[in-house]
Amino acid sequence: MRLICAAFILNIVFSSCKVKSNQTDYPQKQLKTYTYLALGDSYTIGQSVAAKENFPNQLTALLNVDSLIVEKPTIVAKTGWTTDELINAIKTSELKTKYSFVTLLIGVNNQYRGYSIDKYKIEFKQLLETAIQKAGNNANKVFVISIPDYGITPFAQNSDREKIAREIDQYNQIALQITKDAKANYLDITPISREAKDNPALIAADGLHPSAEMYRLWVVELAKQVKKEVF
Structure with missing residues (x-):
């Protein structure tokens, strides 16, 4: 009888330990969700490639592979937009007050239309200030991307390619200086x-326009900056 009681008691103790072991709760790490605003023109929406292949969506996909949670990017961009058109579009867009990070790529259509470079200087600065504001007034969370040189494309085969390259470089130098002054990030693609x-x-x-492969090359470099400054 004593042996049966002892076995019964041991069985209860063992079962109790099992229950406690199974019910132990370990705190789970909560992953933060990040938001992303992309401002630009055809290079941002990815004219002539699938939506998932434009650089904002490729960037988001690459970052999410690293166990981060970046929401689908909010894109304010349209083929042909100049700086003033992007400014007006932002004013009429329903945007969040703050985003985790912001990218800005604009200016090629100013150059293509022959607009004054002084106009670009003023309006690019305004756009960068807006981007910084949307990044919670944190310039470290803003990433300016240089203007690609379309002069090397088949589209420009009958154009003055040297002139295009020279003017693109001038626009990029202005954007670089304004970006540096604001202490934001600049990526020269x-x-x-x-x-x-x-x-x-x-x-x-x-x-x-760039292919999905070219966008991928941009994103590899851009992701390095974003990981360093945002996450």
Whole structure:
């Protein structure tokens, strides 16, 4: 009888330990959700590539692979937009007050239309200030991307390619200086865009815009900056 009681008691103790062990709660790490605002023109929406292949969506996908949670990017961009058109579009867009980070790529259409470079200087600065405001007034969370050189594309084969390259460089130098003054981040992808001169795979089917592969090359470099400053 004593042996049966002892076995019964041991069984209860053992079962109790099992229950406690199974019910132990370990705190789970809560992953933060990040939001992303992309401002620009055709280079931002990814003219002539699938939506998932434009650089904002490729960037989001790459960041999410690293166990981060970045929501689908909010994109304010349209083919052909100049700085003033982007400014007006932002005013009429329903945007959040604050985003985790913001990218800005604008200016090629100012150059293409022959607008005054002084106009670009004023309006780019205004756009950068808006981008910083949307990043919670934190310039470290804003990433300016240089203007690609479309002069090397088939689209520009009958144009003055040297003039295009020279003017694109002038626009980029202005954007770089304004970005530095504001203490935001700057990514120079123009050299990558010029690789398309000898690599047709970097140009989309329309003969003008970047292909998904070129965007991928941008994103590899952009992701390094974003990871360093945002996460």
